[in-house]
Amino acid sequence: MSSLNSQLKGFKSGVVNQGNFVQARRHIASPAPAAQVSPASTPGASGSGGNSSSNAAAIAKRKKPVKNNVVYSQPADTGMGLYIMTQVLHLVEHLKEVEKPLTRADLERFLAKPLDSTMIEILRSHDKLVFDHVTDTYAFKPLHNIRSAQQLLTHLQASTTAQGLSVKELKDGWSGALATIDELEADGSILVTRTKKDGQARMVWINDKSLNVTIDDEFKTIWEKIVIPPAAELPGELERAGLKPTSVDPATIKKAMQKDQGKKQKKPRRGRITNTHLAGMLRDYN
The missing domain is CATH 1.20.5 (Single alpha-helices involved in coiled-coils or other helix-helix interfaces)
Structure with missing residues (x-):
């Protein structure tokens, strides 16, 4: 019992001391x-x-210190992209718009950064650019090297086919293509086909004026007075006029085909003869 009483007194004294410690911490003034x-x-x-x-x-x-978001390990963004091929694309489009050769300094001024060796190698081997080693310039390479009315006429006259020239291909590298086409069409130098929706030029051909034939107004009047019968009645009209039509009436051909299909030859049905040993004894009823 004495040991239990001593343990109880020790526990109570510990609780009392802990309460005083908490109370003492509460009275500490905060700075x-x-x-x-x-x-x-x-x-x-x-x-x-x-x-x-x-x-x-x-x-x-x-x-707090102000955070600096600049990453010095990356190239500065000048508005032309951070990748080489993106910058090459901007240079190609710029050369296409200016329609004249530019030097390396001009391209660096446009990009606002110097061109490294990798960029120079890509530009010199690009399939849409032409590099001149003598003048050290770069120029856009269009599908057709045509940038004037005289060059267009020369190209069309030298053509050996009648396929014409696509206006879409002409506009590649030539901003004044549509205006020049309108002037040459009004002059009668070229022939132009246009879209029905908005009248945009699609194809152009050379207009050989030596093939133009002048027809008298009297002949035009006589030609317009001739009435052409419908296509179904044209063979009959030619026969009544004593002329042989170049083609037969389609209705007649259809009827003839139907008659031929109805008359199919029937092949005689023959059975297989197996009793050959009775050939002299049997009677033939055929």
Whole structure:
């Protein structure tokens, strides 16, 4: 019993001491925040100058530094993309728009950055660009080297086929293609086919004026007075006029085909003769 009583007294004394410790912690005064500065402690206000300068220095120390998002390991974005092929695409489109050769300095000025050896190698081997080793210039290579009315007429006259030339191909590298086509069409130098929806030029051909034939108005009047019968009655009209039609009436051909299909020859059905040993004894009823 004495040992139990001593343990109980020790437990009670520990609980009492713990309660006093918690109570003592509650009475500890918290320090005043250093970030809050009263108007009296600011520079230029009333009060001691030493306290204001120390408070301002403490505030400056507690300010968070401004984050710098610039990554110095990556190239600067100049608006032309960060990848080489993207920049090459911008250079090709720029050369296509200006329609004249540009030097390396011109291209670097357009990209706002110097061209490295990799970029130079890609530009010189590009299938849409032409590099001149003498002048050290780069130019866009269109599908057809045509940029004037005279060049267009020369190209069409030298053509050995009657396929014509696509206007879409002409506009590749020649911004004034449509205006020149309209002028040559109005002059009668070329023939143009256009779309029905918006009248845009599609194909162009050379107009050989030596093949133009002048027809008298009297002949045109006689030609327009001739009435052509319908296609179904044309063979009959030719026969009544004593002319032989170049083709037979389709209705007659259809009827003849139907008659031929109805008259199919029937082959005689013959059985297999197996009793050949009775050939002299049997009677033939055929």
